[in-house]
Amino acid sequence: xxxxxxxxxxxxxxxxxxxxxxxxxxxxxxxxxxxxxxxxxxxxxxxxxxxxxxxxxxxxxxxxxxxxxxxxxxxxxxxxxxxxxxxxxxxxxxxxxxxxxxxxxxxxxxxxxxxxxxxxxxxxxxxxxxxxxxxxxxxxxxxxxxxxxxxxxxxxxxxxxxxxxxxxxxxxxxxxxxxxxxxxxxxxxxxxxxxxxxxxxxxxxxxxxxxxxxxxxxxxxxxxxxxxxxxxxxxxxxxxxxxxxxxxxxxxxxxxxxxxxxxxxxxxxxxxxxxxxxxxxxxxxxxxxxxxxxxxxxxxxxxxxxxxxxxxxxxxxxxxxxxxxxxxxxxxxxxxxxxxxxxxxxxxxxxxxxxxxxxxxxxxxxxxxxxxxxxxxxxxxxxxxxxxxxxxxxxxxxxxxxxxxxxxxxxxxxxxxxxxxxxxxxxxxxxxxxxxxx
Amino acid sequence: xxxxxxxxxxxxxxxxxxxxxxxxxxxxxxxxxxxxxxxxxxxxxxxxxxxxxxxxxxxxxxxxxxxxxxxxxxxxxxxxxxxxxxxxxxxxxxxxxxxxxxxxxxxxxxxxxxxxxxxxxxxxxxxxxxxxxxxxxxxxxxxxxxxxxxxxxxxxxxxxxxxxxxxxxxxxxxxxxxxxxxxxxxxxxxxxxxxxxxxxxxxxxxxxxxxxxxxxxxxxxxxxxxxxxxxxxxxxxxxxxxxxxxxxxx
Numbered sequence: 001x002x003x004x005x006x007x008x009x010x011x012x013x014x015x016x017x018x019x020x021x022x023x024x025x026x027x028x029x030x031x032x033x034x035x036x037x038x039x040x041x042x043x044x045x046x047x048x049x050x051x052x053x054x055x056x057x058x059x060x061x062x063x064x065x066x067x068x069x070x071x072x073x074x075x076x077x078x079x080x081x082x083x084x085x086x087x088x089x090x091x092x093x094x095x096x097x098x099x100x101x102x103x104x105x106x107x108x109x110x111x112x113x114x115x116x117x118x119x120x121x122x123x124x125x126x127x128x129x130x131x132x133x134x135x136x137x138x139x140x141x142x143x144x145x146x147x148x149x150x151x152x153x154x155x156x157x158x159x160x161x162x163x164x165x166x167x168x169x170x171x172x173x174x175x176x177x178x179x180x181x182x183x184x185x186x187x188x189x190x191x192x193x194x195x196x197x198x199x200x201x202x203x204x205x206x207x208x209x210x211x212x213x214x215x216x217x218x219x220x221x222x223x224x225x226x227x228x229x230x231x232x233x234x235x236x237x238x239x240x241x242x243x244x245x246x247x248x249x250x251x252x253x254x255x256x257x258x259x260x261x262x263x264x265x266x267x268x269x270x271x272x273x274x275x276x277x278x279x280x281x282x283x284x285x286x287x288x289x290x291x292x293x294x295x296x297x298x299x300x301x302x303x304x305x306x307x308x309x310x311x312x313x314x315x316x317x318x319x320x321x322x323x324x325x326x327x328x329x330x331x332x333x334x335x336x337x338x339x340x341x342x343x344x345x346x347x348x349x350x351x352x353x354x355x356x357x358x359x360x361x362x363x364x365x366x367x368x369x370x371x372x373x374x375x376x377x378x379x380x381x382x383x384x385x386x387x388x389x390x391x392x393x394x395x396x397x398x399x400x401x402x403x404x405x406x407x408x409x410x411x412x413x414x415x416x417x418x419x420x421x422x423x424x425x426x427x428x429x430x431x432x433x434x435x436x437x438x
Numbered sequence: 439x440x441x442x443x444x445x446x447x448x449x450x451x452x453x454x455x456x457x458x459x460x461x462x463x464x465x466x467x468x469x470x471x472x473x474x475x476x477x478x479x480x481x482x483x484x485x486x487x488x489x490x491x492x493x494x495x496x497x498x499x500x501x502x503x504x505x506x507x508x509x510x511x512x513x514x515x516x517x518x519x520x521x522x523x524x525x526x527x528x529x530x531x532x533x534x535x536x537x538x539x540x541x542x543x544x545x546x547x548x549x550x551x552x553x554x555x556x557x558x559x560x561x562x563x564x565x566x567x568x569x570x571x572x573x574x575x576x577x578x579x580x581x582x583x584x585x586x587x588x589x590x591x592x593x594x595x596x597x598x599x600x601x602x603x604x605x606x607x608x609x610x611x612x613x614x615x616x617x618x619x620x621x622x623x624x625x626x627x628x629x630x631x632x633x634x635x636x637x638x639x640x641x642x643x644x645x646x647x648x649x650x651x652x653x654x655x656x657x658x659x660x661x662x663x664x665x666x667x668x669x670x671x672x673x674x675x676x677x678x679x680x681x682x683x684x685x686x687x688x
Contacts, residue, residue, distance in 0.1 A: 381490075386526040388510035389486050389519075390540040390596065391547070397511075400539060404530025404579075 003057050004039055008032065010063045011146055018149065024117065027131055031145035038139035050324040050356045051266055051295045056238050059208045061180035063147075065093040069173045071204075073100055079202050080167055083417045086198075087166040089152040093173055094181040096150065100169075110166055113151040113184055125155060129188055133216050133244040133272060141242045141268075144214040148184035151213075154197070158190035158220065165196040165415055170213075172237070174205035185215040189223040189251075196226045196415060206236040215243045219251035221275065226414055227255045232425055233262040235290070242268045249275025249304075256412060257284040258422055259294045260429055266295045271309065273301060273335070279308045283409045285422075286315040286323055287402075287429045289350070295324035302335040302365075311342040314406045317353035328360040329370060336365050342372040347379060347405060399430045439464045439635050440485070440604055445496035447484045454480045456660035457496070462604070465632035469646055469671060470639045472657035473679040478639045479523055481657070482608045486520040487513045500604065514540075515547040517603025517634075521593040521610050527581040533592065534562060534576045537599050544600065565598040569625050586613025594625045601629070606637045611645035623648030643675035658682055 011032045015025070040057055041048040069092050080088065087110045090100035096112055103111045116122040117130070131148075135141045152168045170183055189195055203209050219225050231239060239262055245253050259265050271280045286294045300309040315323045325344040346355045359372035379401055387397035406426065413419040440462040447455040454477045462468050472478050484491050485498055487510035498505045505513055528536070542552045553561075566576060569591050581589050590610050597605055607626070611619055626649050630636060638649055646654075646668065654671045656664040658679075663686055664670065674682075 380526070383526045383528050385488055385510060386522065386528070387536075387540075389514055389522075390536070390600065391511050391514035391544040392539050393511045393543060394509065396539065396543060400531060400536075401528070404528060407530040 003061060004036075006061075007063065007143065008036055014064075014147060014149075018118075023127060028146045028148070030136070031142040034136065034142040035139050035146060038142070041139060047297060047326070050322070051264070051293065053264075056208070056210055056264060059178040059210070061178045061210060062176040063180050065095065065176055065179060068095050069093060069175055070097065071100065071171060071173070076100070076171060076202075076204075079169065079200060081165065081198060081415065081417050081421060084415075085164050087164060088169065089166070090169045090171070091150065091183065092171045093175065093179060094150060094170070094183065108157060108160060108162060109153060109155040111153050113153045113186060114149055116153040116186070117149065122153075125188065129216065129218055130186060131216070133218070133246040134214055134242070135244070135270070138242070138268070140212050140240055141214055144182045144184060144212050144242065147182045148214070151184040151186070153185070154187045154195070156189045156193045156195055159192045160190065161193065162195040165198055165418075168197065168199045170201045170211065172201075172203040172207075172209040172211075174203060174207035174209075174236075176207070178208040178210075180210045180212070183211065183213045185213070187215065187217045187225070189217070189219050189225050191220045192222045193220075194224040196228075198228045198230065198415075198418060200230040201233060201237070201239055203234045203237045206234050208236045209238065211237070211239045211241075213239070213241050215241070217243065217245045217253065219245070219247045219253045221248045221250060223248070223251045223253075225251070225253045227253070228413070228415075228418060229255065229257045229267070230422075231258060231262055231265050232260040235261075235263050235292075237262040238264045240266045240268070243270065245269075245271045245280070247271065247273055247275065247278045247280065250277045251275070252279045252281070254281035254283065254412070256281075256409070257296070258425070259284065259286040260288065260425055262292065264293045266297065268297045270299045271301060273303045273307050276304045277306045278304075280310070281412070282309070282311040282313075283412055284313040285406045285409045285426070286313070286317075287406075287426060288316075288321040288323070289318040290321060291319070292321045293323075295326075297324070297326045299328045299330065300340065302329070302331040302338045302340060304334060305336045305338070307335065308339040309341070311344075312409055313344045314409055315344070315346040315355060316349065316402055316405070317346065317355060318349040320350065320352045322353065323355040325355070325357045325374070326360070327358075327372070329362070329372070331361075331363040331365050331368055331370065333364040336367045338365060338368040338370065340368070340370040344374045345405070346374075346376045347402070348376060349379070399427070402430055439501055440637070441499040442485075443497045443499075445481075445484065445498060446494045447480060447491045448494055449480070449491050453494070454491075454660055455484065458657075458660070458662060460655065460662065462635045462637060464635055466653065467630070467636045467638065467649060467651045469651035469654045470637060470657050471641065471643075471654060471671060471674055473683070474641065476657045477660045478657055479608055482520055482606045482637075482639055485513075485606060486510055486518060511543070512547070514600075515544050519597050519600055519602030519605045521590070521597060521605065521607040523609040523612065525581045525589040525593055527579070529579045529582050531580050532577050533580050536580050537562065537596065540596070540600060561599065565595055568598055568628060569595045570621050571595055587615060587618040590614055591618060591622055594622050598625060598629055601634075603634050604637070605629075605634065606639065608639045609641065610638070611640055611642065619645065620648065643671045646671045656682055658686055
């Protein structure tokens with residue numbers, strides 16, 4: 001395959017230009033070898049059965065953008081939660097933009113992966129955490145690891161409640177005909193600390209972009225992490241998001257994914273438990289149309305007793321759009337008293353829209369509560385008539401029902417301005433003005 | 439106000455209404471009684487514009503306007519209200535938000551401004567007191583987990599909020615205990631005026647002790663076979679519907 005060869009030769013050039021210490025060099029070399037062996041995933045693999053990358057990989061992607069581009073804040077303000085003060089780590093075509101960013105080293109590190117990887121003072125942290133929870137087996141994660149050089153680096157010491165949300169923003173300008181970007185984020189949240197993070201990938205025009213992103217999140221004892229992913233991109237945008245979460249005892253980590261846009265989106269979300277009495281929450285709302293494709297592939301690996309996991313994914317699919325939900329819950333023998341719940345509810349609005357839902361439960365402990373439920377349906381006609389009878393026109397009634405449907409997930413958003421923003425995006429998606437608050 | 443002429447309606451291939459004629463004037467209360475399967479609920483659904491039923495012949499006029507081409511919401515905007523026999527549960531939509539949408543959509547259709555929030559709250563308070571509805575109830579999802587009686591009371595609360603010209607109460611008494619029945623009937627009576635009309639659809643005479651009809655019609659096999667005053671309801675209560683059936687088959 002052409003892209004594969006291009007990537008492998010790019011890797012050699014890349015390795016020469018950066019000054020890396022040997023551990024990193026070994027890591028990258030192993031990663032590129034794994035990618036070289038495995039290649040990009042195909043539909044022949046069970047985990048990629050419903051998602052094909054073929055058409056996308058035919059693009060002649062630029063791996064390193066030729067020139068740096070600057071953007072004015074006013075032009076992209078709308079993509080930020082600008083109503084409130086936030087830390088910002090902003091990248092344009094994969095390159096850090098200092099004028100759009102608002103980073104810090106005071107009391108916590110909200111800064112760049114490139115400095116963390118290269119500066120000696122971060123070496124110990126990097127050696128401890130970098131690539132420790134990310135898969136060494138999955139080929140696209142390996143590809144990211146091989147090229148990992150830039151992204152967000154967030155390190156929060158213990159007992160720190162971060163006073164404002166952190167926004168991680170990746171803009172693609174479309175200056176390249178086709179661009180491949182591979183962000184690499186590392187988030188470490190210390191004992192008893194609390195942080196809210198919003199991540200967004202945004203193209204500024206329709207030129208094809210493929211983002212292969214890897215994020216590692218480490219939540220220490222009793223840490224609380226609320227992570228929000230906003231996916232509302234142009235039709236040229238393709239995103240493969242690989243997020244790996246490592247949780248210690250009594251921590252609470254939630255990852256909420258709002259998938260509204262882009263051509264193809266694949267969310268690989270993996271939670272690993274390393275302590276008791278912790279909670280993992282995975283929520284998602286998907287509202288897509290045209291020929292859009294969104295694939296949620298989740299894994300929760302229960303390895304210790306008394307832990308809980310909650311998964312709630314809502315999907316609304318119109319036109320020719322397709323959705324995939326593959327939720328795997330793995331409960332090890334040691335993980336007694338596990339509570340693991342999984343729900344995937346879907347509404348198909350188009351005659352040609354499809355959802356493939358596949359729950360997978362592998363349970364080796366005998367004292368657990370696990371449940372899963374997938375529903376696929378159309379909008380309730382009797383409810384529609386009921387609302388119309390009260391004077392609510394069909395279109396609004398439909399929107400109201402869809403809001404109601406996604407409400408359980410929207411309710412979980414803990415940043416009011418973000419909640420408002422998501423509600424607004426949904427209203428826009430459904431083409432209605434909402435005369436009420438949910 | 440409501441004028442039904444030779445109305446025929448079917449669901450699928452099955453003809454259910456076989457030539458209904460009915461005149462309801464402003465200020466009147468009509469009761470439509472009849473055995474199960476006579477077509478009572480079909481009649482109410484057809485007046486409200488439920489698209490599952492096909493009108494094969496005849497007309498329905500509201501204040502002289504043919505309703506045939508109007509969508510259910512357009513009929514609602516013109517003042518048609520149907521209290522459902524089985525009110526629908528809508529998880530995630532609170533009673534308050536539902537009413538706000540319903541009232542504001544109706545106002546929008548009439549070219550009016552949205553109702554200011556304080557006015558809305560006042561109206562909700564007033565009408566919920568009329569129906570003796572606990573305020574906590576209003577923030578719950580509509581009909582979700584409501585008891586049968588609560589659902590029906592909620593229907594009449596909505597009627598009170600929307601102040602329809604023509605209210606059709608489809609088996610509103612079913613599932614009500616005697617106290618709830620009294621509250622519901624009291625609510626309906628308070629809303630009654632010489633400008634609106636009520637059509638009560640019921641199997642039993644019970645509700646008609648509280649909402650006294652000016653006219654009673656007996657619907658049987660898709661047709662109105664007998665009309666009279668309130669005393670007809672008592673006669674039916676005494677003799678049952680077999681008497682009507684025998685008369686028809688004779």
